[in-house]
Amino acid sequence: MRILVGLFIGLLGPFAPAHAERNEVQVHPFPNPIRYTHHNDDFTVRVRVPGGGWKDLYEYKVKVDLDNPSDASMVHFNFDGTVELAIQKNNGMFSKVAVRPESKGLKPVVKDGIAYVTLQRPENLSIEFDDDRRHNLHVFSHAIRRDMPVTAEQSSNDIAAGQTPDLSQKTVFFGPGVHSGEFRLRSGSTVYIHGSAILKNPLILDGVENVKVVSDGLFDSVEMTTIRNARHIEIDGPIFINQPHGTLRCVNSQDLTERNIRTIGAGKWSDGLGHFACERVTITDSFIRTSDDCLTFYNHRWDIWGDTRDVDVSRTTLWADIAHAVMIGIHGNTPSPAHPKAEVLERLRFSNLDILDHDEDDPEYEGALGIMAGDDNVVRDVIFENIRVERIEEGKLFSLKIAYTAKYNTSPGQSVENITLRNIHYSGKGSPSASLIAGRNAERKVRNVVIDNVTVGGKKLTRPEMGTLEITEFVEGVQFR
Incomplete structure (x- = not known):
């Protein structure tokens, strides 16, 4: 349903931008079959345009943190202009409430036990009462999509099983309802997924090109x-x-754009966005919470072969309940007569990221920002910049190393070289161990690392220091700025 409130200040001339004239919120009713199975009653959440009537949101139950499985909550909606959220906690009193990422600068106002948050642009947020990160509320919002096919207004009582569209068509529309089946897409197609649609099977894009998927809906x-x-x-x-x-999972693919992807997972090996031997990848404006690595970039594994290059990740929030926020390079090709070429990962850039938490109990795999070059991989020309890390439950801020693990590798990596860490600020909260830069031997080194304005708890890194940064043998060319 849509609510449109016109806001006129004086007489707007003919050149006044249309978006300045109105606030509008779009709420997606839930399909009736999931009414009781997917609801979490921890919160009651409503949304409105300023001065308008409150509209109730469906609070989805979402699993988080495989180490300590818990039920959190999620709501989603679209809007233009300004909206107000009202969040009522239903299971006890609270003394404080926080909205993260902290960099958004959003301060809730609490009145009569209800927290109010004003949004002036779409955001992907975690709202936490008394620092409870395992029973929090995830708020996902997006601008209203004017290109989404229009359907008749429906209530949740009207929305049951969806009619699966004809996937052989150039334009495919998943309307309101629950959809099951094999969703194998064809080249040249554009797929729209309504905000009241829930898909129970994944999309398959195998051997295709020129495909666009535009979604307000859910994959459950x-x-x-x-x-x-x-x-x-x-x-x-x-x-x-x-x-x-x-x-x-992206495999041996090129020219990929992954935008506005929101995911919350607590399954085993629940990586977020995984890439094997892919080139020209853009990831932006997303929110990834997982119980394994949030973002991964690898080369050879299984029947996959090839290099990784030209990756750009920006304006994204990462939350690793287990493992790394970013993980690069552990899988590759140890040369053999059948496959004599070692593989390369190069030109990867990560900028303007918020890392809400990192927790990894195994020291071998620690690192919110991790490069583990294994299987004769060469990892080079990687930039991490303008990154804010709010908390490390257990783990390291960064780990740059030549790796060998008996579980995953048949050889160590060849080299890690030309790595820049710039304007990275970690609050110091939690229980971190020292960041690490580690080569393996005289033939397998880490080379040319620039650490430029990296702070931990407000203190700038200027040298190796016990408990903060360890640099081992077979590392050369580290610069501090």
Whole structure:
């Protein structure tokens, strides 16, 4: 349903921008079959345009943190202009409430036991009462999509099983309702997923090109969406909840855009956005909470071969309940007569990221920002910049190393070189161990690392220091700025 409130200040001339004239909120009714199975009663959440009537949101139950499985909550809606949220906690009193990422600068106002938050642009947020990060409220919002096909207004009572569209068509629309089946997409298609649609199976993009997916809807408890041997693919907007493993896997594909992807997972090996031997990848404006690595970039594994290059990740929030926020390089090709070429990961850039938490109990795999070059991989020309890390429950801020693990590797990596860490600020909250830069031997080194304005608890890193930064043998060319 849509609510439109016109806001006129004086007489607007003919050149006044249309978006200045109105606030509008779009709420997506839930499909009736999930009314009781997917609801979490921890919060009552409402939204309105200023001065308008309150509209109730459906609070989805979402699993988080495989180490300590818990039920958190999620709401989603679209809006233009300004909206107000009202969040009522239903299971006891609270003394404080926080909105994260902290960099958004959003301060809730509490009145009569209800927290109010004003949004002036779409955001992806965690709202936490008394620092409870395992029973929090995730708020996902997006601008209203003017290109989404229009459907008749429906209440949740009207929305049951959805009619699966004809996937052979160039334009595919998943309307309101619950959809099951094999969703294998064809080249040249544009797929729209309504905000009241729930898909129970993943999308499959295998050997296709020029495909665009535009989604306000949900993928519920599905295996990974797979992009394989594909080119010119855009995925924009889907929300993934309760997936048993990962969210999205890209294999031997080029020219990928992953935008506005929101995912919350607590399954085993529940990586977020995983990439194997992919080139020209753009990830932006997303929120990834997982119980394994949030973002991964690898080369050879299984029947996958090839290099990774030209990756750009920006304006994204990462939350690793287990493992890394960013993980690069552990899987590759140890040369053999059948496959004599070692593989390369190069030109990866990560900028303007918020890392809400990192927790990893195994010291070998610690690192909110992790490069573990294994299997003769060369990792080079990587930039991490303008990154804010709010908390490390257990783990390291960064780990740059030549790795060998008996579980995953058949050889150590060849080299890690030309790495820049710039304007990275970690609050110091939690129980971190020292960041690490580690080579392996005289033939397998880490080279040319720039640490430029990196702070821990407000203190700038200027040298190796016990408890903060360890640099081992077989590392050369580290500069502090």
